[in-house]
Amino acid sequence: MTDLDQRPATGHGLADALRRTAPALSVYAGVRALGLVVLAVWGAAAGKSPHTLLSARWDSLWYTRVADHGYGWEVTLPDGSVHSNLAFFPLLPWLERALSAVSPLSYADAGLVVSAVASLCAAGGIFAVADRLYGSRAGVCAVALWAVLPVGIVQSMAYSESLFTALAAWSLYAVLTGRWVTAGVLASLAGLTRPVGAAVVAALWVAVLLDARRRGGLAARAALGALLAPLGAAGYVLWVGHRTGSGLFGYLDVQKQWGNGFDGGYAFARFIGEKFTSVPGALAGIGLIVGVAGLIWLYVACVRQQQPAALLVHTGVVVALALCASGYFGSKPRLLMPAFPLLLPLAVALARLRTRRSAGILGGLAVAGAVYGAFWLHGSGPP
Template sequence: MPASDLRPFPSPPREPAGPPAVRPDGTARRPVREALRYAAPALVAYAGVRVLGLLVLALWSTGADTSARRLLSARWDSVWYARIAEDGYGHVARAANGDLHPDLAFFPLLPVLERGLSTLVPVSAGDAGLVVSAVASLCAAAGLFAIGELLYGRRAGVTLVVLWAALPVGVVQSMAYSESLFTALAAWTLYAVLTGRWVWAGTLAALSGLTRPVGAAVVAAVWIAAAERAHRDRWLPPRVLAGALLAPLGWLAYVGWVGARTGDPLGYLDVQDQWGNGFDGGLAFAAFVWRHLTGSVVAGVALLAGVALVIRLYVLCVRQRQPPPLLAYAGVIVLLALCAKGYFGSKPRLLLPAFPLLLPIAVALARVRAARAAAVLAVAALGSAVYGAVWLHGSGPP
């Protein structure tokens, strides 16, 4: 990607002192209906990519001894979420090697929503999870568009949404998993921070902290933004302080509840350790890559190329001078994904919410001719659909 295609993003403008009649970027605030019409191309494109993925998955499933619905809602982590929704916490599974896997590792917001929806309408918890993910993924797409449009214009916003939908592991966005819900909450938290809606930012960050352990990345983004504001203005307005104080409450509440339930303030770390997870600075992942390099060289080189790509994209984000909250959010996600132990096949899925990494590509594609950009995105969407079908019929995204 030529360096000339990487102009810096503008820094978020100052927040108005009084109730703003315009957005901080100087454009008039749009009513909800008009905002939806403005975002419609992004949402329609997103839905098209995901529908393509589901159609390919369904066709692939006709030749296998399973169904697309089962793959999306009744395997891997989706089973754990559904069980929590139906029976609450307390289940412990014993792995083949004797390790115990308690369900306390799973954060509660998705199971709560599954339980609420399955209570209102006659659907199973797993099917309710599919509905929650479908709605949440559209909300995430809208949030990505809002950020892309705010920072670099409408076309970049649409392109960012399509790139996120067409990621190789984009099928996870349509599963009864928590990635779509988390990404939606994270995206709108970041948008709220960038546009000076601090109480909204803190509230959404708190909800993200009830969704996934990596909710800490969203908290970091809010705190970085608040610190930047305090440094710039030499004081912290009450609404900024309120947002910063609200942000970690969800994450702290669940981790604290697990600590009380296990009788150990650090009980959640013990739970992660029972699952073989934990932060070791990347030593286990490095050993995993080395084993592949000394065994199957092709697989090892592919792993190294993937890690190099992620790091390269983050460097490009820094060179673009993305706002510090976005850099903090993406940086924490990358750090936790690459430097944690656990099942290494999950790392692409764990990186799924790190959408700021796609902004350099979105900006570059937004500058080329529309036909060429559309061709690139179409190929990516088709590749994502095929890969998703093969992946779910194989190792899948535990």
């Protein structure tokens, strides 16, 4: 830990940090604004409300129902399976309810505000991690790459991806700077946001073990951070088990009703294989294979880049859970969004280019991502 890491937070230090982060946040806001403008234009042409697409469809509805009615709301499908809102972790609906209670906003609109603020916090956290490891220029590029992802429009929806990524990024930054208790608290909150909060907990635990090995013993604050980290997820999972009467496996039973589970990637591999029964499907299958290969290549690049173990563990768990889950396959791209360290090798490469060239590349990607995001949300299935 450097002297800078040990320095107490002051107003002057915060102002300096904000000034350093401002370019990244400005780029991020510009990219997201472009995505919303394209979505609005597309919606006007298609006769659909962008506001509805962002705040009141698919998972957004389930979160607002939790905020409005609490847990216990469920839907029985024609095949007899039951979709319960117990599948959705509570932090986002808690924030929606709290914001709606102190403002005139509906739960859905509160969700949009929470997501907007959280996405900026996520961008700041991604910048902080990349800046610490590779410099401010790479930090700006990393934030820009996260913003221009083809599924980046989810960052502007009343979904939990932005909130989770913000908590994960800042928890990882706290790990990198030796702020163990802060890292543990943020990891616990991440565990109250999405099931993949396990990735943040695992990253913290590995970092704590490595720190203990380096020191020759476990530091008290590191131990406290490690103990705090799993409390959010464990508390919710145990509560669901108690409520359903299924004990430790209650939450898994809820997810099973939704068709979700962990099968090591068998269902996803079968899904890809089934694409090769027709020419158009074969093209999609090839695209999926290329996409998975690209993810593996990026992870190998992260290893070769010698990223800190915490980042590698977090990314590995997020990718494994996304690719090896048996749930709705159309959601896999957004489930990968918290794996932002995958973007760091690309960010470093972009940072080495001339500003005009890197800006041109990112600008082109931003336009393509905005168009794809509008197309994606106007489709029939949930993102």
